[in-house]
Amino acid sequence: MKLYVIKIGGNVIDNSARLHQFLKDFAELEGLKILVHGGGKVATQISSSLGIEAKLVDGRRITDIETLRVVTMVYAGLINKNMVAQLQRYGNNAIGLTGADGNFIRAKKRPVKTIDYGFVGDLDENSIQAESIGKLLDASFTPVFCALTHDGDGQLLNTNADTIASALAVALAEIYETTLIYCFEKKGVLQDIDDEGSLIREIGPQRYETLKLEKIVSEGMLPKLDNAFAAIKSGVKEVIIGQADELHYLNTNATFGTMLRS
Amino acid sequence: MKLYVIKIGGNVIDNSARLHQFLKDFAELEGLKILVHGGGKVATQISSSLGIEAKLVDGRRITDIETLRVVTMVYAGLINKNMVAQLQRYGNNAIGLTGADGNFIRAKKRPVKTIDYGFVGDLDENSIQAESIGKLLDASFTPVFCALTHDGDGQLLNTNADTIASALAVALAEIYETTLIYCFEKKGVLQDIDDEGSLIREIGPQRYETLKLEKIVSEGMLPKLDNAFAAIKSGVKEVIIGQADELHYLNTNATFGTMLRS
Structure with a gap:
């Protein structure tokens, strides 16, 4: 059976009209699906209203206990539950989760080397309880x-949403034919980052090597693509990197964004 | 099959040691179970830190949009997900929910008569999706x-936790042999409110009428007991009103608190 694992980032969440349209399109997407979402500006706003300053060490964001509290409130409460209420409005039987719920995603607190990142969780190949998540999917819920x-051991951990999405896609690929979709603000991987018309429709591993050698892929895109090809190597059927606004094309069997395949 | 629906209030949540012990006892409780929790002082603290004043009309608390945002962050995020993480620590496969998740509890915004209560939801006999909640229980999750x-229609609503607990117990009584338990700070219904030794072990409908006539039941306890007997009339097998600290007695087949039966 087919399964979509779809990740949306902060720039979709921060734009109320765009988010609304995305959730409508997501609800209408046929078949099994999982949504993974990041944070957005509201966490920063609430932190600042509460007088909590962003902690940075060497330019890296640190999740201290105060930040973890805010993130738990904003990600798991405000953002997640309002999304669920909207999805229910559009007839999608959504159920909002953290990795603690159902023990679905268990992480390890990042070890302190040169930087103590605080309450940040890293995933490994045993983190995802795929069968347990499958029970929800089988019961027609959308996680x-x-x-x-x-x-x-009782501790919540802040964990990168891109990483969660790819770990879910990989683990669930043992049960389902899995497509991983990263939705962001651009049309996909662009030949020229300033020209949305320069979308690259498809990238295989060989083309990817060429693109890297020719330095066509932007530095921000590199880790996304590396993750994507790693996911494909680990059993994910295909990865799409595209724009949230174009998700609806999937229902017409059209493609959108950049398709990555083995 | 037996099912416990257990409600804890703010006074348990506000006391970290007591909450911790309660969650351990709850995790160890054998059989199917559902936990319902209220808010606690942390919502008021966060509201105040964010500069949101409690809105009261005629002494009644109003849930305006700002308050709803805080309540969503604190109840569904901070409190709920930390409880879930603790329950998972103790081996209970908890899954944290609002009524929006899985469309499990659908309410109607309270109509404006003399007071506009804001974003407050009232339940009716069709509010609970018992079969859908049963799917989670059958899959060994603890809601x-x-x-x-x-x-x-996309709107979250603040809803009284006592009411949610009794509505869940009533609706699930069609599938399970349901016991509803209200955990609070006292040992149960007391003959003399200042004497914890004066616990009334059991109350039937007739005794309840006598207690009301003799004005032995305190005014604060009256709505709880009315709700309890209404739940029993609607199919709930028994209702226990007791202290959170004594929940563990259930595992030894001992009783605790005040048992209400038809």
């Missing part, structure tokens, strides 16, 4: 994950 | 509900 996991 | 529901 909506925010970017929080737990360590199994 | 943990916070005091939020939705209207099915």
